[in-house]
Amino acid sequence: MTSLSEPFIGQVPVRVRRFDVATRVVHWANATLFLVLLSSGLVLSFGPLSVLVGRRETVKDVHVWAGLLLPLPVVVGAAGRWGRGLRSDFGRLNRWLADDRRWFRTLGRDRSVRLGKFHPGQKLNAAFTAGAIPVMLLTGSIMRWPRSFDLSWRTGATFVHDWVATVLVFAIVGHIVKAVSDPVALRGMVGGDVDGAWAAHHHPRWHDDMPSD
Amino acid sequence: MDDTGPATPAEAEVVDPGAPVGRRIVLGMLGLGVGGVLVGARLSDALSRLLAPITAADRTGLSDLLPAGGGFRIYTVTGSLPSADEASYRLTVGGLVDRPASLSVADLRAMPATSLxxxxxxxxxxxxxxxxxxxxxxxxxxxxxxxxxxxxxxTRATAVRFTSFDGSYTESLTMEQARRPDVMVAYSMQGGPISRAHGGPVRLYVAPMYGYKSCKWLSGIEVTDRVQEGYWERRGYDVDAWIGTSNGRDDEPV
Incomplete structure (x- = not known):
């Protein structure tokens, strides 16, 4: 097995395209909106921060607008011709291969597992985030326009919104920690390309399926 | 991939697209989300009861970060948090009274204390x-x-009006409500002085009514001849804010 620490003697590292432009634009637009939502949400819900920042009405407006805008990058990015790469990635994230389950069962200890373009943890994170967005939109709307809803629904919506947000914080922090701890993976989302050796090591099934030129 | 080669187990897996687990998780979360909206009110109450002893013992304030950490949510109607120094704080009592007064925190502490x-x-x-x-x-x-x-x-003295030194907030009670034993001018909560965020140094606590009646940053008590709508009441909330029988809610009375 190729190890990443082995130097590529007399060999120019091969670079492979991991994420196209549309996918990266959608990712960073999402990341920005999520950051705005998390920070404004924290100001609204965490007493000491609310006290420090004040201006509850303004913070609330920022939070609501960022929330309403959140689905936009994904919808626009996945539509049309430019969305082919993103749509195919959605397909890959959706499908859990036998090896993904094996990875979860052994928590990565089974060395014979051959992963595709996405790690099972990424698939879980993607599914959770994709589910969280409509749930947050629904419960957030009930909280924002409470007069149209039953009172117990308002309490229930607040409850769901708060707890999903708490789990989202952990999911996003985990996502950032993992990305920062693997600079090659991060480069894939910044510049679009990764080293061939990295792809072969971490995502062999994806690497081997790529057409070689 | 080589089309002519024999089908190896690895190839068979490539052909297998895998189960759409991602979609199942998304749909499951939507179901849970809707279910949570419907029953969350009860869950939320049960959870905050469960966590109450933990958050009460927590002096770091970190448990406030948990959504069900019990804990108060701090609402202010003005831009920044009002502040008053305990030494210079005065509570004026006026209106239809014989002996208008301006009470310091020490004056209040010198009066017979009540705890609830x-x-x-x-x-x-x-x-x-x-x-x-x-x-x-x-x-x-x-x-x-x-x-x-x-x-x-x-000018019969039938009501009491409260003002806050945040400059905007007002509240009212009928004289009968104001004289209840579970209505107090509070200077201590949770075993210590009332913090700025909680409406200190002195606030009203109207136990049997929703929180908006418990005027924070209390600066004035005025005896009047009629009940006047308070800040939230001009925005649609009930004037008689009994817990459980007003504002369309059915919470357990306090």
């Missing part, structure tokens, strides 16, 4: 269980100032 340990219920749904309050009964403050018995024509 009761829930704080917000009209938006959250409830903090078993909050210990210490203060002076509002009835005692009114008696000290001497509510005018008869008064001139049309």
């Amino acid at each position: 340990t009761k829930d704080f219920q917000c009209v938006t749904g959250w409830r903090v269980h078993q909050v210990p309050w210490v203060g002076v009964r509002l009835a005692d403050v009114l008696d000290r100032a001497g509510v005018q018995a008869g008064g001139a024509r049309g």
Whole structure:
């Protein structure tokens, strides 16, 4: 097995395209909106921060607008011709291969597992985030326009919104920690390309399926 | 991939697209989300009851980060948090009284103290269980100032109006409500002075009514001839804010 620490003697590292432009634009637009939502949400819900920042009405407006805008990058990015790469990635994230389950069962200890373009943890994170967005939109709307809803629904919506947000914080922090701890993976989302050796090591099934030129 | 080669197990897996687990998770979360909206009110209450002893013992304040950490949510109607120094704080008592007064925190502490340990219920749904309050009964403050018995024509002392030094907030109670034993001018909560965020140094605590009646940053008590709508009441909330029987809510009374 190729190890990443082995130097590529007399060999120019091969670079492979991991994420196209549309996918990266959608990712960073999402990341920005999520950051705005998390920070404004924290100001609204965490007493000491609310006290420090004040201006509850303004913070609330920022939070609501960022929330309403959140689905936009994904919808626009996945539509049309430019969305082919993103749509195919959605397909890959959706499908859990036998090896993904094996990875979860052994928590990565089974060395014979051959992963595709996405790690099972990424698939879980993607599914959770994709589910969280409509749930947050629904419960957030009930909280924002409470007069149209039953009172117990308002309490229930607040409850769901708060707890999903708490789990989202952990999911996003985990996502950032993992990305920062693997600079090659991060480069894939910044510049679009990764080293061939990295792809072969971490995502062999994806690497081997790529057409070689 | 080589089309002509024999099908190896690895190739068979490549052909297998895998189960759409991602979609199942998304749909499952939507179901849970909707279910949570429907039953979350009850769950939320049960959870905050469960966590109440933990958050009460937590002095770091970190448990406030948990959504069900019990805990108060701090609402202010003005831009920044009002602040008053305990030494210079004064509570004015006026209106239809014989002896208008300006009371310091020390004056209030010198009066007979009353303590209550009761829930704080917000009209938006959250409830903090078993909050210990210490203060002076509002009835005692009114008696000290001497509510005018008869008064001139049309000026019968039938209500009490409260103002806040945030400059905007007002509240009112009928005289009968104001004289209840579970209505107090509080200067201590949860075993310590009332913090700035909680409406300190002195706030009103109207136990049997929703939180918006418990005027924070209390600066004035005025005996009047009629109940005037308060800040939230001009924005649609009920004037008689009994917990459980007003504002279309059915919370357990306090």
